[in-house]
Amino acid sequence: AISPDRLWDDLMETAAFGATAKGGVCRLTLSDDDRKVRDWFTARAQAIGCTVTVDDMGNMFARRDGLRNDIPPIAMGSHLDTQPTGGKFDGVLGVLAALEALRTLQESGYRTFAPVEVINFTNEEGSRFAPAMLASGVFAGVFEREWAASQKDRDGISFGQALDAIGYRGPHRCGDHPLSAYFELHIEQGPILEKENDDIGIVTGIQGIRWYEATMIGQEAHTGATPMTMRKNALLGAARMIETVNAIALRHPPHAVATVGLVEVMPNSRNVVPAEVFFTIDVRHPQVAVLDAIENSINSEFRTAMSDYDLSGSLTRIWENPPVAFDPNCIASVRKAAAACGASARDMISGAGHDAAFIMRVAPSGMIFVPCRNGISHNETEFSTKEQCSKGAQVLLQSVVEFDRR
């Protein structure tokens, strides 16, 4: 059995890397705090006898040999990066619970057939570099390596530059690393488990995600001396779209979600009519047909807003991740594990994207959810209890053991 206290202590210890005043964590991918937590992870994994390797996208692999080292490892993992207003659990729990699971195997002397690995994927959040799950995407052959490394943050620094800056561009070619299976434990980030009073979510799939980038362009002018009728105010177009995107999602209840999360106004001066606004749109739904319908509505409303406010601009879909169905064997292993651990469980679809969505394309994958308070995530107050975390870690370990037995 895993140790709840040890897991909890690890969670609290890593939360110091990028700790915020409000009790959360701001550990953007490939930042100096990310380097620190990676160094910490390496030291802890080596302390229990693992070998740690790094690939050329910065993904990290901590390995414990099995009885048969010619077969690919069964992996567990998630990510150690966070949102700017991140919590202590999103991603981190999946990596630290995997580490605790390995430590438990090691201490108990349990020998698996397959080697077992803990993976930390780079840039899962997609907050610093878009799109999300960039490095697991390269791992799974979804994104081109060079394209991924050239993605820039909002300050113009590329993923590749940031990787070199913290010294985590490893020697191994990302993707040349077969896996027998992949299991990811994560907080639910939504309200269902808490509401239904269940311990464990058996994640059967992930809804579809589409990301867009929009620019609206008008003309700088003096706010005091330019009559209302002579303006080309790009911010009016953006404001219209912010409200419209929300309204469109509400027209497809209960599952559709659509959000403008990032907005940049130029020149962003109190007495200049805004000339250019860049903003992003995040749309999700379990069905492709609904995603298509929402996309059509957004495109047509965007054209209307441009013409109403005399603006030019562009709206581009920069990423699409279709709905994912996890591997039946992995799902069965999680279901069996939850039962073996005496946890109450329910099947569910993930609202959030996860590295497992991409890894599923190259290895059988499955996910385990635990409840989080009020369903709140990407928020500094994000919280799951020690018991909830440790139940999840136990089911994670058991799932690997179940899968390994087959």
Place this chain on the structure above:
Amino acid sequence: AISPDRLWDDLMETAAFGATAKGGVCRLTLSDDDRKVRDWFTARAQAIGCTVTVDDMGNMFARRDGLRNDIPPIAMGSHLDTQPTGGKFDGVLGVLAALEALRTLQESGYRTFAPVEVINFTNEEGSRFAPAMLASGVFAGVFEREWAASQKDRDGISFGQALDAIGYRGPHRCGDHPLSAYFELHIEQGPILEKENDDIGIVTGIQGIRWYEATMIGQEAHTGATPMTMRKNALLGAARMIETVNAIALRHPPHAVATVGLVEVMPNSRNVVPAEVFFTIDVRHPQVAVLDAIENSINSEFRTAMSDYDLSGSLTRIWENPPVAFDPNCIASVRKAAAACGASARDMISGAGHDAAFIMRVAPSGMIFVPCRNGISHNETEFSTKEQCSKGAQVLLQSVVEFDRR
């Protein structure tokens, strides 16, 4: 007569300090480029025999003695700072035309009764530090010196720190500097003179200005996993207000203008429901009663938006500059000067704020406008011709001579 070529050369020369790719100027107040243009101004003024002094708000005074040095100087001036997307004329023309006027007096050996000065006021634009005309405000006793020096830019650097950083905190106490009169030449920044084919605007006053700061607060949440009905999206409230502020101004035609120019979204991440939005509102009208009506509407719409979207927040008026009427003697001097120069002129009210608005409280003041192309300002393409600029400079010089004769 002033030299059109020399004035134009000075305008083009100073435009190099902070020149942008699109042919404009980005010379935020108290930036290193501001330091450079100040050094340039000092050297030029000294070259024609002026003494240059600086006060403790960074305002600069270049003085040429008169026949009677016991009476306060007649001053001309404006500002050398620009917007982030500024042009080559807004502010700069008023300072360089004043310099050219002084140079012309000096070369012709014309002796004025009163001393004559050129003033460069700090932070007229209000883009880096709010409110606008901060240093002429201290000069005129409208703002407290300590309060003004403690105003912070959006990066948290105070006016006082920035002043010290470029070495322009002078020894003289700002405001201890009586003036006999103040004349300011400026581009119109609006469309009227061009449309009416007039050379000169005789500015009789400035419309009232009110600036507001608003914050709307919701809750960070995951864009994929948080149902639409569980959100507190601060950006929806801000978007509503951006459109509403525009609509309210349109309800008070033709003079009312109201604009949201600056918006900051937190945490500004593609997959986080926005938790906090800071934005500014700029409202202007020639009548206080209409400003009051607009303010009431904005306040009530703000409360409605907060309650509709389940947000908290605050809306604060941070600055009010009531409508200004310029001094009858100064207006008469400008009118006489325009006639003497053979310029076609019309009376007008300024849509933009100017340092003269504050100086009017402590000295008789007047303003002269020249046309600018398409009425466009606070824009890198802002443009006035050499002829327009030099006509303005000639009227400026003549206005000072007229006033000095009384």
